[in-house]
Amino acid sequence: MKRTLPSCIQVVLAVCVLVSAALAQQDKGTSVKAVQRLNRAPVNREVLQVKLPRPTTIKLPNGLTVLLLERHKVPTVNFSLWIGTGSLDDPKDQPGLAKFTADMLREGTAHRTSAQLSSEIDAMGGTLNAESEFGATYTEISASGFAENADKVLDLMADVVLNPAFPGDELDKYKRRLLAELEEQRSDPSFLGQERLYRALYGNGPAAIVSATPASVQGVTAEQLKQFHDQHYAPNNSMLGVAGDFDTRQMTALIEKYFSGWKQQKSAGATPVPGAPAPYKIYLVDRSDSVQTNILTGELAVPRNHPDYLPLRVMNHVLGEGTTGRLFMNLREDKGYTYGAYSSLDADTYARPLIANTEVRTAVTDGSMHELLGELKRLREEPVPSAELDDARRAMVAGFALSLERQTELLNLWMRVKHNGLPEDYWDRYPAEIAKVDSAAVQRVAKKYLDPEHLQVVCVGSGKEIKDVLAKYGPVEVYDVDGKKVAP
């Protein structure tokens, strides 16, 4: 087999404008606890500047956007198709319809049975998956395999997307499996926390829902799946990304072969407009045999293309990214309350939340609540010291070199840019944009998006042990593990 050399990635060493004096000084001015800086390790002060290779972008006559990222590092190809529909398009009385439709794509087409699809993809050592996550604005069908099988993998992928048959016997079996999953997830404390938090954040809106219900599973028919598919799966609503070992011209021809017959539709995916944020409240999910309390706090942030997104990203890094965030340093490295304490910022074409979470032994629920809420307050009330801010900005840019390793990760970065309507040179400008975020900007977004009047707090744990503790922090509403509100 003849292969070309991996294309060299453009790498430029440049003195980073972000870091300034951060590394030269002691921890004076750094307010992170549990850190003792000796500054004796040899650090290269230059940030390795990398340029992400850009994909070739084309549009088929039927409106399908295609991103091709040719990389010859390993002899494999990855496909990822984002179809602009998801749970936000579910009918109100049928949560999960988008998920059921995606899950059933693999269960039979006009040309192949469920078992044939599985045999054909497995025989190539490949993968073929369809997934529609609750709250996401797209449904993803992904596939992978060896480069020499790209044609066959794409054939299977196109078949499940374009010609699903939704056979009745397979649907019945699927429903039974899914009902068991719904039962099982209620034993998982992190599911219970998510369920309650998204309800608190989005009220009665479609983004509040994180799971199907037994009734919605039992009630769904093959006809409804077919309708949902016909209405929402369309090329003009979709983007196909390909990364790996192929020739761009040949791959384009293959994609045309399998996807040019896909018919356009009028429909566009729904984007929810969140209502007014709910007032501050604490939700207790009473899981009586818990030995830990799962604490989550959340508040809605901004769409991915909003100007506040990058300041929020920096704020999130300071608060709860990895092992250097304030939450980890305080709740774990200083207090020993937990194995981990983090925060994460989600964003899509509509406002998703910034969530902080930790799991602590029941006895230190009070102290953990105090520290976690205290860290949010500190970000609102005190500017982030310059050395700590420099560290965060440097970390966010320096880590970019690591994303050059894997083709799926690179492809995903570009698909996000396209999906969220960001400019084509977004990643080229990213380091400079991060550098512009100053501590005033971080404090401004902290005040706005960590607003104590609208923060939602969820605790999953042993009600009899923690209910009174939580009451010290505000009004508490109690739910059972089945999601039912418990009378006070």
Next chain:
Amino acid sequence: MNKYLVRLTLACFSLFITSAFAADAGLPRVAFTETRLDNGLRVILAPDHSAPVLAVNVIYDVGSRNERPGRTGFAHLFEHMMFQGSENVGKGEHFMLLENNGGDFNGTTNEDRTTYFEIVPKNQLDLALFLEADRMGKLAVNQVNLDNQRNAVQEERRLGIDNQPYGKAQLEIDNLTYDCFAYKHSTIGSMADLNAANLQDVQDFFRTYYAPNNAVLSLVGDFDPAEAIEKVKKYFGAIARQPAPPPPPVCEEDRYGERRETVMDPLARLPLLIISYQIPPGNTPDNYAARVLGDVLGTGKSSRFYQHLVKDKQLATDVGVQVDARRGISSFYINATPRPGVNPEDMEKAIYEELDAVAKSGVSNDEIEKARMQFRHRMVQGRESALITAIRLGQYAVYFNDPDLINTMVAKYNAVTTEDVKTAARKYFVVNQRAVVVAMPEPQAGSAAGQPGGQQ
């Protein structure tokens, strides 16, 4: 057991080195060199210029199998202490230095080894080597840090085991499967033993096991080998060799008759069945045969378990297979969730029928071919990551004294024939070597806050 929640999904990653694709296996060959420093440190260098990163892995030949009764969980607790500071690195500074310079890192402990790794932009080679060398040579521990990390580890146990459905069952399966202490007890350890660990234990363990002659350093990525080996010598060369640690206990294959246990689990809502069979150690022909068998039975939706038990008979909603490749006697695990309404015993019987069918009639050529393709695809995907490659090189060196397994493992897997699979099924899927744990949901004690007449 990880130092902190892993942000890198290691399972999806792997390594790649040169552009020379071996036409037969379709796998790029990993070219590496080996050196041994005067103090005994084994050094493996695999340059790869495909991305501007480098990965460092330091693996120590010590795991929970080296623990003594009364100190279960100690190897892993010790791993946490390695992030708490050394002579020239303050508490918390290790995290700061790596993350703030674009790196990612972790440490993990299992029965057979403890490993520490970082991946950094290519201009931070000195930093990564310095951090590993400083803690290998001059670990700094104190009572405050030990108490702090004991707490963190106990929360790790609660998070992963005590507060999760099926946590107890997962620990119980190895307790039943093995008689030798080394593999019988869990890596996470008991709460009582974690409480008993003291500063003297930490110092003794460090002196005994954390020596250059008991470690392998692997470096993979975008570096110049001549320059790199000089830096390795500079940072690690002065660390003193220690007497060889005591040999670990050897676990023999046990023939004990079937062992069963039912675990009542108040956190579970559905039953779960875990079955294990003892199989030979990793990197032996029979272990590869067991892995092929595991893939035929459990990998992909066309696998026998999925097609027969989940789809055709609808006895299970999910069946998972995991085949160990330990340094000692390994395990072939089957996890299965019965469909609600199905008697777990009926599902269990159907699983044994599948195993008996393989023992009687073997598997088809198509099934073997499929397993080979799946294995090859998994291995080649791993080649994309310098970190996965560094971890694999180090692990193969410590486990089997053969880092070149990274290049030869696909051929070893491919060497398994349909006849080998049938023979292995006959030999190992026997009642005499089977342990079974059934987790059954136990109604919750009842929530005082949630019930009328409760404490409120």
